[in-house]
Amino acid sequence: MDYKGYCLWASDIPVAGVPHYVIVSSGRDDDDNYLIVAISSIKYKSDGTPRYFDASCVINVDDLKDENGNNILSKPSFARYQYSCVKSGRELLQKQISSGYSCKCKVSEDLLRRVQIGAMISKDLPEDYKRFFAYF
Numbered sequence: 001m002d003y004k005g006y007c008l009w010a011s012d013i014p015v016a017g018v019p020h021y022v023i024v025s026s027g028r029d030d031d032d033n034y035l036i037v038a039i040s041s042i043k044y045k046s047d048g049t050p051r052y053f054d055a056s057c058v059i060n061v062d063d064l065k066d067e068n069g070n071n072i073l074s075k076p077s078f079a080r081y082q083y084s085c086v087k088s089g090r091e092l093l094q095k096q097i098s099s100g101y102s103c104k105c106k107v108s109e110d111l112l113r114r115v116q117i118g119a120m121i122s123k124d125l126p127e128d129y130k131r132f133f134a135y136f
Helices: 089-097 109-121 127-135
Strands: 006-015 018-024 033-041 077-088 101-106
Touching (some): 006 033, 006 077, 006 089, 033 089, 033 109, 033 127, 077 089, 077 109, 077 127, 089 101
Antiparallel strands (some): 006 018, 006 101, 033 077
C-alpha cells in the first residue's frame, strides 16, 4: 500500500501513550520510508494567544473528514513538524495490524500540498527530514 496522503491515528507519535493524528506527507523513498507529520490542536493561554503554534500549516476542523463526511478533528489544529518522524511502509502496516494505528481517511490534495509546503517553510522540521522533499 502507498500511504502517501493518508491520515492515521497513531498510538506512539510523538511517543507511546501520547497519541496524535498524523498525515503521511511523502511518498516512499528508496528504502520504503515515509515522512510522517503529527497534527496538534491549537491551545491557548489565558490571554487568548496561542501557547505553542507553528503557523506553517493550519488545519481547520473541516479539513479532515471520514468516509461518512464527519469531521475527524474537533478543534483547529496545526501540523506539528517538530514531532515529525520516519516510518517504513512495513512498520505502518504492522502497526495497523496490531491496532496501534488506524487509518482515518485519505486527505485532500489541497491539504496534502499545504502540509508539504508547510514542511518546507517550518523552522521546526528536523533538518535530516528535508530529504523527503524529493518524494512530495
